[in-house]
Amino acid sequence: MNSQKDLEKSLRDISKKTSLIKRDLWRYSQLRQKGAPYLLRTVLESMERGLNSISNDFNQFQVALSQILENGKVTLKQKEEEFFFEFVKDLDDLFKEKGLTLSGQLPNLKVGFYHLKVNWEAKRVQIFFGPELVKSVPLDPEGICQAVVDFSTSMKKGLIQPEEFMPLLYKGYERALTTCGKEDGERLPIMEVLKEIVFQIQDEKFLSDPSKGNFKPLSRIQFAIQLYQLRREQILRWKEKDLHLVVAPFDATFKRQMFLWVPDNERGEGTRFSHILFK
Known part of the structure; x- marks a missing residue:
């Protein structure tokens, strides 16, 4: 019993024998209350032969099916490895064309500021900026690459040059000192x-005219990128005061409004900060 056809034939034989046993069971239910003993004996002997025959057939079927399953699992693993390799290779080639480097191991990949979490069962890829889920896209290399590039472009659009952003950051800190009732040099919630x-x-x-159409946004992700650029360019001082970012304590990382994830580099690594100060 080495082929699928043999297994299918075996299943048909088992089904036929099961039908015969079912017939004998019905006859037995009729004869056990009233009926000639020799007829009851005939039915019981038929049921016993059927049981022995079907048990033997089923044992052979079980052994053969188990072997097919084992072989199938080996084949599946090989095909999965081939698929994963081609998937990552295609994705890597596409990102290279965009000047980006893919790193990590499935199901967790990194490219630029972003972390890609691959969900094979859902056939989706989730795109994260630190802990922020920014998009979920189908499991298609071209679509994934385009989604990352498009989102990255949208986040960089409207960013302020680091040397121009530093005075804005300092002024924002000064204004927040007043609104929060704090003294100069004290730390403030980064948000x-x-x-x-x-x-x-x-x-x-x-x-x-404070309407939506006239509003200039600066999202938390854009703010994080601006802070990353300041640190990358080493623009960390203004009006003879140094910029300090305070690492968020563990309990602050559970509430989105209490921390900001800022990239450390463009390899998907970063740090959660909760407060900011100039001193």
């Missing part, structure tokens, strides 16, 4: 400073 910066970058058009 409070972001609020003040967002207010600063609005132009007269928004101030005279």
Whole structure:
């Protein structure tokens, strides 16, 4: 019994024998209350022969099917490895064309600021900026690459040059000191400073008509990239005061409004910060 056809034939034989046993069971139920003993004996002997025959057939079937399953698992593993290799290779080639480097191991990959979490069962890839889920896309290398590039482009659009952003950051810190009732040099929640910066970058058009169409956004992800650029360019001092970012304590990392993930590099690594100060 080495082929699928043999297994299918064996199943048909087992099914036929099961039907005969079912027939004998019905006859037995009729004869056990009233019926000639020799007829009851005939039915019981038929059931016993059927049981022995079907047990032998089923044991052979079970052994053969188990072997097919074992061989199938080996084949599946080989095909999965081939598929994973081709998937990562295609993705790597596509990112290289965009000037980006793919790293990591499945199901967790990294490219630029982003972490890609591959879910084979759902046939989806989740794109993260630190802990922030920014997008979920189908399991298609071209679509994944395009989604990362498009989102990255949208986040970089409207960013301020580091040397121009530093005075905005300092002014935002000063304004937040007032609103939070703090003294100069004290640390402030990093998201409070972001609020003040967002207010600063609005132009007269928004101030005279604060509608959605006139609003200039600065998302938390964009703010994180701006801070990364300051650290990368070593622009960490303004008005004779040094910029300090305070690493978030463990309990602060559970609440999104209490921390900001800032990239350490463009390999998907970063740090959660909870407070900011100039001193």
